Amino acid sequence: MDAVETAYKAPLKLTPEEKKHFADPAMQEADNSNFPSALEIVSNGLDAHPASEGLLFLKAYFGYKVADTMSNELSSYPRVIEPLGNGALMIDGAMTSQMLGKFHQIIDTLSETEEAINELLQVNPKSKDVVDFKGYIDLKKQQLNQESENMQATFNRSPQLAGSFCAGCQRSISYTTQKVVFKRTADSRLEAWHFGCFQSSSKN
Numbered sequence: 061m062d063a064v065e066t067a068y069k070a071p072l073k074l075t076p077e078e079k080k081h082f083a084d085p086a087m088q089e090a091d092n093s094n095f096p097s098a099l100e101i102v103s104n105g106l107d108a109h110p111a112s113e114g115l116l117f118l119k120a121y122f123g124y125k126v127a128d129t130m131s132n133e134l135s136s137y138p139r140v141i142e143p144l145g146n147g148a149l150m151i152d153g154a155m156t157s158q159m160l161g162k163f164h165q166i167i168d169t170l171s172e173t174e175e176a177i178n179e180l181l182q183v184n185p186k187s188k189d190v191v192d193f194k195g196y197i198d199l200k201k202q203q204l205n206q207e208s209e210n211m212q213a214t215f216n217r218s219p220q221l222a223g224s225f226c227a228g229c230q231r232s233i234s235y236t237t238q239k240v241v242f243k244r245t246a247d248s249r250l251e252a253w254h255f256g257c258f259q260s261s262s263k264n
């Protein structure tokens with residue numbers, strides 16, 4: 061995100077007191093990629109100096125870095141959907157639920173970032189850097205909202221499309237906690253299987 065990084069390199073509007081007690085220690089944490097601590101330090105600083113333009117900017121920036129780090133962690137998650145061949149699809153419900161939780165955490169963090177940016181814009185409405193920053197955060201939030209809504213919709217639709225019972229053992233399926241396999245039957249109905257039941261059935 062070039063616009064944000066460029067803005068971060070611009071001189072910050074800080075009093076010597078804000079710099080010494082909050083901005084410098086926060087930057088030090090940030091240099092060690094410890095963005096949650098950096099965010100906490102500047103948030104504390106804003107409790108004492110609520111209108112500080114420099115601290116507001118740092119809060120927005122570190123919030124964005126926290127959200128960005130969480131997004132990168134998501135990409136290292138194991139795949140939640142895996143094709144098994146012959147049109148069968150495995151969905152890991154527990155992992156999908158975890159990812160949804162993570163999505164919401166990121167969205168919350170971005171919302172806090174956005175609040176800081178909105179306050180910044182009140183102090184300095186014409187800053188192009190800040191306007192660009194806001195545009196980027198808005199876009200990122202929209203994308204994440206869309207992705208998590210799609211994921212949630214898939215979850216919600218599963219019982220309607222494939223029923224609530226395993227085609228193998230006939231016991232109930234929990235789409236949000238279990239590994240489930242979806243498969244089309246010869247007459248093109250969609251059936252759901254527990255992953256384990258599906259594996260033992262395909263061995264026979």
Ligand SMILES: [Zn+2]
Binds near residue numbers: 228
């Ligand atoms: Zn089963």
